[in-house]
Amino acid sequence: MRYGSAPRLRRDLITLVIVSVLYLGASLFVTNSYYQLIMTLVPVWAVFGVSWNILSGYGGQLSFGHASFFGIGAYTVTLALVYWNLTPWLGIPLGMIVAGLAAILIGLPTFRLRGHYFALAMLAYPLAILYFLQYLGFQEMSLPMHREHPTAFLEFTNPHYYTVVAVGLLIVAVFVCMVVENSRFGLALLAIRQNELAAEAAGINTRLWKMRALVVSGMIAASAGGFYACVLLVVTPDSVFGMLVSAQAVVVTLFGGVASVWGPVIGAAILVPLAESLNAELGNILPGIQGVVYGVAIIGIMLASPDGLFWTIRDRFFRPRAPAPLPVGLAAGAPKAGEARGRGSLLLKVEGLSRSFGGLRAVSGVSFEVNAGEILGIIGPNGAGKTTLFNLLNGVLAADEGSAVLSGQSMLGRKVHGVCRMGVGRTFQVVRSFPRLPVLDNVIIGAYGAGLADAEAIGAAAHALERAGLSGLAGVAAGQLTNKQLRLMELARALAGGARLLLLDETLAGLGREECDDVLDVLTRLRNEGTTVVIIEHTMHAMMRIADRFVVLDHGRVLASGLPRDVVEDRSVIEAYLGKKWAARQDA
Amino acid sequence: MDLEVLIENVLNALAAGITIGCIYGLMCIGLGLIFGIMRIVNFAQGELLMLGMFASLYLVTGGGVLAFLGPYIAPFVGALLAGPIVFAFGALLHKFLIARVSGLRTTGSIDEGHFGQLVVTLGISLILQNGGLILFGSTPMTVRTPLASSAIEIGPIYGDATVFLNKARLIACAVAIITAITLYLVLEYTRLGKALRAAADNPTAATYMGIDTDKAYRIAFGLGSGITAIAGGLMATYLSFGPFIGLDYVIIMYSGVVLGGMGSILGAFWGGLTVGFVQQCSALVLPPQLQNAAIFVVFLMIILLRPQGLFGRSAERA
Numbered sequence: 001m002r003y004g005s006a007p008r009l010r011r012d013l014i015t016l017v018i019v020s021v022l023y024l025g026a027s028l029f030v031t032n033s034y035y036q037l038i039m040t041l042v043p044v045w046a047v048f049g050v051s052w053n054i055l056s057g058y059g060g061q062l063s064f065g066h067a068s069f070f071g072i073g074a075y076t077v078t079l080a081l082v083y084w085n086l087t088p089w090l091g092i093p094l095g096m097i098v099a100g101l102a103a104i105l106i107g108l109p110t111f112r113l114r115g116h117y118f119a120l121a122m123l124a125y126p127l128a129i130l131y132f133l134q135y136l137g138f139q140e141m142s143l144p145m146h147r148e149h150p151t152a153f154l155e156f157t158n159p160h161y162y163t164v165v166a167v168g169l170l171i172v173a174v175f176v177c178m179v180v181e182n183s184r185f186g187l188a189l190l191a192i193r194q195n196e197l198a199a200e201a202a203g204i205n206t207r208l209w210k211m212r213a214l215v216v217s218g219m220i221a222a223s224a225g226g227f228y229a230c231v232l233l234v235v236t237p238d239s240v241f242g243m244l245v246s247a248q249a250v251v252v253t254l255f256g257g258v259a260s261v262w263g264p265v266i267g268a269a270i271l272v273p274l275a276e277s278l279n280a281e282l283g284n285i286l287p288g289i290q291g292v293v294y295g296v297a298i299i300g301i302m303l304a305s306p307d308g309l310f311w312t313i314r315d316r317f318f319r320p321r322a323p324a325p326l327p328v329g330l331a332a333g334a335p336k337a338g339e340a341r342g343r344g345s346l347l348l349k350v351e352g353l354s355r356s357f358g359g360l361r362a363v364s365g366v367s368f369e370v371n372a373g374e375i376l377g378i379i380g381p382n383g384a385g386k387t388t389l390f391n392l393l394n395g396v397l398a399a400d401e402g403s404a405v406l407s408g409q410s411m412l413g414r415k416v417h418g419v420c421r422m423g424v425g426r427t428f429q430v431v432r433s434f435p436r437l438p439v440l441d442n443v444i445i446g447a448y449g450a451g452l453a454d455a456e457a458i459g460a461a462a463h464a465l466e467r468a469g470l471s472g473l474a475g476v477a478a479g480q481l482t483n484k485q486l487r488l489m490e491l492a493r494a495l496a497g498g499a500r501l502l503l504l505d506e507t508l509a510g511l512g513r514e515e516c517d518d519v520l521d522v523l524t525r526l527r528n529e530g531t532t533v534v535i536i537e538h539t540m541h542a543m544m545r546i547a548d549r550f551v552v553l554d555h556g557r558v559l560a561s562g563l564p565r566d567v568v569e570d571r572s573v574i575e576a577y578l579g580k581k582w583a584a585r586q587d588a
Numbered sequence: 589m590d591l592e593v594l595i596e597n598v599l600n601a602l603a604a605g606i607t608i609g610c611i612y613g614l615m616c617i618g619l620g621l622i623f624g625i626m627r628i629v630n631f632a633q634g635e636l637l638m639l640g641m642f643a644s645l646y647l648v649t650g651g652g653v654l655a656f657l658g659p660y661i662a663p664f665v666g667a668l669l670a671g672p673i674v675f676a677f678g679a680l681l682h683k684f685l686i687a688r689v690s691g692l693r694t695t696g697s698i699d700e701g702h703f704g705q706l707v708v709t710l711g712i713s714l715i716l717q718n719g720g721l722i723l724f725g726s727t728p729m730t731v732r733t734p735l736a737s738s739a740i741e742i743g744p745i746y747g748d749a750t751v752f753l754n755k756a757r758l759i760a761c762a763v764a765i766i767t768a769i770t771l772y773l774v775l776e777y778t779r780l781g782k783a784l785r786a787a788a789d790n791p792t793a794a795t796y797m798g799i800d801t802d803k804a805y806r807i808a809f810g811l812g813s814g815i816t817a818i819a820g821g822l823m824a825t826y827l828s829f830g831p832f833i834g835l836d837y838v839i840i841m842y843s844g845v846v847l848g849g850m851g852s853i854l855g856a857f858w859g860g861l862t863v864g865f866v867q868q869c870s871a872l873v874l875p876p877q878l879q880n881a882a883i884f885v886v887f888l889m890i891i892l893l894r895p896q897g898l899f900g901r902s903a904e905r906a
Contacts, residue, residue, distance in 0.1 A: 286722045298714075299707075302708050
């Protein structure tokens with residue numbers, strides 16, 4: 001469980017029980033069979049919305065093709081019933097399994113894409129399946145009736161029972177969503193949505209979590225689709241794989257509230273009855289009224305409150321209380337740090353590291369060593385290849401040649417999160433935070449990335465916040481921090497993951513003199529506690545103060561290295577920074 | 589004998605591929621302006637194509653204002669006139685909706701505003717499709733011209749193998765090429781064109797250079813809409829269409845733009861041409877129902893096999 005999620009979970013569960021009971025109670029009073037159908041469809045579309053929300057709401061992987069999974073569920077149930085006489089009670093789980101497999105097949109290639117390319121690619125899958133089913137001749141399939149054992153085949157003469165099953169399905173789906181939201185799964189997804197590279201650099205295997213989200217999401221969608229087929233008793237490729245189906249999931253969730261358990265439920269409860277009843281009243285004169293309503297609804301909500309109704313209402317009427325300070329002693333749960341390696345022993349050895357972009361050799365034959373417990377400063381003019389060097393070391397870029405060995409293990413050829421798990425923390429030139437998450441969660445992500453269990457992770461995060469001097473801000477959203485606090489938070493995130501080597505990219509950039517001193521103090525303290533630091537920095541006075549040794553890069557090559565005093569008096573270094581003329585004048 | 593049939597089929601597929609491909613090329617230029625250059629993810633581009641078809645239809649058939657031009661000329665003039673009509677529509681769409689989720693307002697935000705654009709244009713797409721159903725009905729339509737049922741015959745080339753060039757498509761192809769060249773010249777060499785490209789490429793810098801980026805965006809979005817609509821009007825002469833036709837073509841357009849390389853007008857044209865060509869040639873080996881599925885497979889392959897490279901800027905600076 002995530003830190004502080006127990007009360008939220010309890011509150012949400014109570015709400016779920018109350019809402020379900022009230023809804024079922026209300027459905028008893030509905031006698032008109034059409035309204036009864038709407039009462040059944042609301043939970044079905046809410047389930048579909050919940051499924052979309054897990055992947056696209058929490059994880060930020062916008063899918064416009066969720067009809068793939070909905071349709072797979074519907075068609076599996078139908079085909080299994082028609083050809084094998086398999087009851088939908090088993091057909092729906094079967095459809096979920098098929099959809100889970102389909103999710104893996106779809107996810108493997110498609111997660112190579114980001115942002116809108118991902119969204120567009122996802123759109124193509126259901127449409128391709130749609131045409132393929134038409135080609136196979138599954139144009140319009142009806143589910144055969146089983147009058148002798150209707151209940152065994154999920155067929156009810158009393159339409160109330162359909163509503164009961166639908167609500168049951170919704171309860172399960174919402175519960176799954178709550179579990180996801182309140183576990184490291186949900187936190188990983190939120191982190192991926194807000195800053196994928198930062199999540200990866202904090203040790204989160206983003207590909208894996210996205211895949212898990214897609215599989216869970218696909219299975220839930222298939223359950224909704226399978227049950228939908230049982231309710232309507234007839235499926236066509238258009239009615240389960242069509243564009244409007246995919247849109248339905250997007251619309252109810254966006255309208256109700258993105259990345260909230262209740263969003264899809266609220267959205268479905270408002271929009272489905274509205275669209276369906278308009279369709280029933282005016283469908284003959286205005287045949288597409290349902291789609292128009294959905295279109296207007298999402299444009300309106302996007303312009304008025306982009307996060308959806310739930311968040312707007314919550315922010316307006318239920319301001320969250322100021323976060324409580326962290327309980328004393330929380331940091332005691334941190335796992336004990338391993339024996340610090342002998343100070344001064346070789347920690348990292350980089351040899352002949354090179355990388356070209358086209359004709360530009362951004363990093364070329366760079367070799368240097370880092371000893372345990374030292375602060376190594378990397379300096380050099382703009383474009384010298386400093387950041388590229390870090391990107392090569394922590395797996396953002398692949399090296400063309402060379403090696404980098406961290407206490408006996410090669411760092412190269414690993415994914416970003418893999419390098420992080422070796423105990424290498426990284427901060428970025430432009431701070432990469434998860435702005436909407438509280439500072440504590442930001443830091444816990446680093447601890448999760450290192451594979452710590454929940455209690456240990458919370459302890460490690462609290463401990464890291466103490467070391468960075470941020471304990472007082474644990475409950476504040478990262479988006480509200482100052483630049484200095486953000487820089488320290490990034491440090492804490494790396495520390496929470498148990499980093500023994502920190503790669504800091506211009507950590508002091510944009511800080512005033514005093515703020516700069518504060519950060520330097522923290523860095524010095526970390527060094528004294530045994531952490532090794534490699535830092536890129538332009539501010540020479542700061543570097544002179546803390547760095548034990550310098551490596552100077554210019555045009556991708558190592559120009560000089562050694563003790564700070566010696567390096568700054570090196571003629572080639574002065575030339576690189578200030579030009580030949582300056583150096584000549586100094587000599588004269 | 590079999591060889592003759594084969595040769596005839598192949599040659600006709602090639603001819604159809606090139607003529608239809610040119611029209612696809614024009615269609616893709618429209619999206620190329622909006623998505624390739626302005627970097628707005630427009631989900632509703634297919635519906636703009638559909639609007640172009642219906643605009644042309646209502647201009648030309650029945651009591652349409654162009655009916656007097658007769659069935660030979662009117663369909664093509666109608667297609668061209670659909671351009672300005674949908675241009676105006678697109679410009680309004682941009683002013684009231686798209687501008688709120690794109691341009692200067694979203695540069696520098698987490699995802700450059702793509703989330704908002706996807707959602708808003710999805711909404712527009714839903715409204716236009718279903719609103720189209722209300723306004724235009726679901727009966728498949730076509731802008732009738734006798735040219736669609738007559739062909740220029742070339743050959744016989746080998747034995748009895750003859751190439752048939754459908755006259756409607758041939759003229760449509762010519763109009764598409766001329767429109768594309770005109771647009772290219774305007775964008776490349778006029779002051780307006782330069783301002784548009786500057787604003788689209790870097791709105792912040794363009795603002796500092798004294799370009800009214802809001803207006804430039806509106807015009808560029810309108811142009812993108814209008815160009816696709818002209819292609820739609822041209823397609824309407826040889827194809828039956830309904831309010832939901834846009835969905836099939838939006839994928840084709842994105843395939844073409846992505847294939848041709850983001851940010852290039854000529855690239856978008858070549859991309860569209862290639863996709864049209866492949867689609868027509870797939871008719872040689874695939875049954876008709878699978879041709880549409882094939883387009884989606886081709887689209888997926890294009891964006892999966894070349895996720896970078898063809899895409900212009902893709903690497904994130906760490």
